[in-house]
Amino acid sequence: MSENLIACRGLSKAYGRKAALSGVDLEVGRGRIVGLLGPNGSGKTTLIKLMCGLLQPTTGQIEIGGLPVGTETKAMVSYLPDRMYFANWMRAVDLFDLFRDFYRDFDYEKAIAMCRSLGVEPHDRLKTMSKGTKEKVQLVLVMARKAQLYLLDEPIAGVDPAARDFILHTILTNYNEEGTVLISTHLISDIEKVLDEAIFLKTGKVMLHETVDHIRETQGKSVDALFREIFRAQTLEGGEF
Amino acid sequence: MLGKLLKYDIRAMWKQFSIIWPAALIIALINRFTLPFNQGSGNEVGVKSELLAVITITVFVGVMCAMFVVAMVFVLTRFYRGLLGDEGYLMHTLPVQTWQLVLSKLICAVIVTVLNVVVSFLAMFLMMPINWTALFDVIQWQRLLQGLMKQPDALLYLGEFFLLCGTALALMVTMVYLSMSIGHLFHRRRVLMSVVAFFALDIAGNLIISFINELGMLRFLNKMAEWGGHTGFWVGIVLLLIPAVLMFLATSYLLKHRLNLE
Amino acid sequence: MEWKLTDDRPIWLQLTEQMTRRIITGVYPPGSRLPSVRELAAEAGVNPNTMQRALAQLEQDGLAKADRTAGRMVTQDTAVLEDVRRAQARVVMDQYFNAMAELGYSPAEAAELLKEEKE
Numbered sequence: 001m002s003e004n005l006i007a008c009r010g011l012s013k014a015y016g017r018k019a020a021l022s023g024v025d026l027e028v029g030r031g032r033i034v035g036l037l038g039p040n041g042s043g044k045t046t047l048i049k050l051m052c053g054l055l056q057p058t059t060g061q062i063e064i065g066g067l068p069v070g071t072e073t074k075a076m077v078s079y080l081p082d083r084m085y086f087a088n089w090m091r092a093v094d095l096f097d098l099f100r101d102f103y104r105d106f107d108y109e110k111a112i113a114m115c116r117s118l119g120v121e122p123h124d125r126l127k128t129m130s131k132g133t134k135e136k137v138q139l140v141l142v143m144a145r146k147a148q149l150y151l152l153d154e155p156i157a158g159v160d161p162a163a164r165d166f167i168l169h170t171i172l173t174n175y176n177e178e179g180t181v182l183i184s185t186h187l188i189s190d191i192e193k194v195l196d197e198a199i200f201l202k203t204g205k206v207m208l209h210e211t212v213d214h215i216r217e218t219q220g221k222s223v224d225a226l227f228r229e230i231f232r233a234q235t236l237e238g239g240e241f
Numbered sequence: 242m243l244g245k246l247l248k249y250d251i252r253a254m255w256k257q258f259s260i261i262w263p264a265a266l267i268i269a270l271i272n273r274f275t276l277p278f279n280q281g282s283g284n285e286v287g288v289k290s291e292l293l294a295v296i297t298i299t300v301f302v303g304v305m306c307a308m309f310v311v312a313m314v315f316v317l318t319r320f321y322r323g324l325l326g327d328e329g330y331l332m333h334t335l336p337v338q339t340w341q342l343v344l345s346k347l348i349c350a351v352i353v354t355v356l357n358v359v360v361s362f363l364a365m366f367l368m369m370p371i372n373w374t375a376l377f378d379v380i381q382w383q384r385l386l387q388g389l390m391k392q393p394d395a396l397l398y399l400g401e402f403f404l405l406c407g408t409a410l411a412l413m414v415t416m417v418y419l420s421m422s423i424g425h426l427f428h429r430r431r432v433l434m435s436v437v438a439f440f441a442l443d444i445a446g447n448l449i450i451s452f453i454n455e456l457g458m459l460r461f462l463n464k465m466a467e468w469g470g471h472t473g474f475w476v477g478i479v480l481l482l483i484p485a486v487l488m489f490l491a492t493s494y495l496l497k498h499r500l501n502l503e
Numbered sequence: 504m505e506w507k508l509t510d511d512r513p514i515w516l517q518l519t520e521q522m523t524r525r526i527i528t529g530v531y532p533p534g535s536r537l538p539s540v541r542e543l544a545a546e547a548g549v550n551p552n553t554m555q556r557a558l559a560q561l562e563q564d565g566l567a568k569a570d571r572t573a574g575r576m577v578t579q580d581t582a583v584l585e586d587v588r589r590a591q592a593r594v595v596m597d598q599y600f601n602a603m604a605e606l607g608y609s610p611a612e613a614a615e616l617l618k619e620e621k622e
Contacts, residue, residue: 054502075336085330222510
């Protein structure tokens with residue numbers, strides 16, 4: 001087993017002529033909860049999609065658990081995308097069946113139990129569920145796996161504060177402790193206290209990668225405050241008011 | 242893994258066709274009684290029943306057309322939405338080889354088309370004013386069987402014919418898949434580029450065939466009559482299979498190494 | 504008891520303080536078993552590693568002991584508990600005397616006033 005769970009070297013991704021990521025070098029260890037922080041359009045989603053193989057890098061490499069992205073790494077990664085990905089005619093239990101078929105680390109009973117605690121009836125059709133409920137189903141699918149790496153893309157965007165606490169609580173109580181959780185978000189104050197490390201992304205580059213404790217100790221302020229400072233400066237530099 | 246993928250693809254297929262297939266058969270059966278098959282000379286044909294017959298046959302034709310349109314749309318969208326759209330987020334993060342994803346869609350597409358044809362034939366059959374007692378006449382069947390025994394080739398020919406049709410179908414579907422995968426390489430206007438790619442592939446295919454013909458490599462086809470039917474069929478199958486496999490491999494390659502779900 | 508976390512200081516330090524407070528006020532009585540890291544982390548809504556670090560600090564302070572089978576126990580050493588309680592009391596008293604000094608009272612006067620007020 002390699003020491004680092006995620007290793008990116010010189011990773012770049014361009015859409016046409018527009019660069020989304022440029023020259024990202026990143027190493028993340030095991031057993032950590034890591035925040036991938038940056039404003040919209042800073043490359044968070046792009047980086048996560050590269051890690052799960054939905055995008056191919058323009059240049060550079062990524063390794064997950066010492067392996068290039070492929071079938072083996074996909075079996076280790078549990079991914080929560082920023083959108084709904086299932087057909088409406090299915091029921092939650094159909095999706096659980098599918099996950100049990102394909103992922104060896106999926107715990108069916110745990111998924112059902114999580115549904116009950118989240119107030120979701122697993123035999124309902126997805127068609128009849130509200131957007132919030134569908135998001136819960138997707139969260140259950142992701143967290144009921146005992147994965148090495150959880151990639152959560154904006155899990156708390158667009159939900160009310162109560163639901164936000166609930167989601168964070170679900171993540172905290174269900175993730176595999178030997179695994180690493182990578183959470184992307186632009187709402188830092190909400191998740192700051194669950195993080196070990198923070199990665200700041202700014203226009204496709206890693207600006208800062210530090211432990212949260214270290215940031216607070218050396219800067220004397222929260223990660224959120226630091227974030228606001230850095231990204232307020234950005235708009236001023238651009239000369240826009 | 243392929244089996245599991247197929248399980249879900251076939252379930253999705255059943256979801257789509259579980260209404261229209263039985264509907265086609267039922268409407269065919271209704272037509273059996275409303276169509277004036279036996280009302281020849283002497284019998285009065287009422288205006289009402291004539292009108293009814295027109296309506297039911299129209300509905301039947303409509304359903305049959307719908308069935309084939311739905312099948313075509315199904316084949317296109319299962320690939321486009323399922324692998325290149327939002328559902329692709331699920332499919333491409335499963336620990337499965339890309340070629341298996343494509344093959345599962347391909348097999349499912351062929352099954353749908355075949356079942357569509359089967360249902361159509363069944364519907365026609367139901368519509369005919371068949372004498373059911375004659376159909377179950379054992380002696381008739383015995384004679385048919387005996388006839389077949391004298392000509393065992395007939396069944397083989399039939400099988401080969403179906404295989405040839407299936408291969409042609411697979412070729413068509415892989416060509417559509419490859420076009421969509423090529424369209425996906427572009428950042429904008431992916432659907433339009435897919436259509437362009439389809440026609441480009443078609444033209445390229447024709448050019449290649451005529452080029453090979455120029456070289457005189459297809460002259461051996463002229464001798465087909467001498468080889469007898471079976472060889473002819475098999476040569477045909479292989480000739481169709483080669484481009485189908487190539488296009489399948491190209492599609493898998495593009496999805497594996499050039500996938501960009503945005 | 505609610506967990507209150509502010510933005511300016513490391514979270515593990517704040518967790519240590521609040522756990523200490525819980526122990527000396529008897530929320531977790533001497534000799535009792537502390538909840539697991541995971542439970543405490545979920546309750547406070549913080550990262551388990553951070554809670555782990557806070558508990559390690561408690562051990563270093565002598566307030567808790569790791570037991571191989573039963574998890575973590577609150578110390579039964581009353582001397583240690585009393586020391587910590589005193590240290591906390593001293594902080595409160597310092598605050599009081601400082602505030603009183605600002606109002607112009609000497610420490611002796613401040614102590615006298617406090618006594619009168621309580622009677």
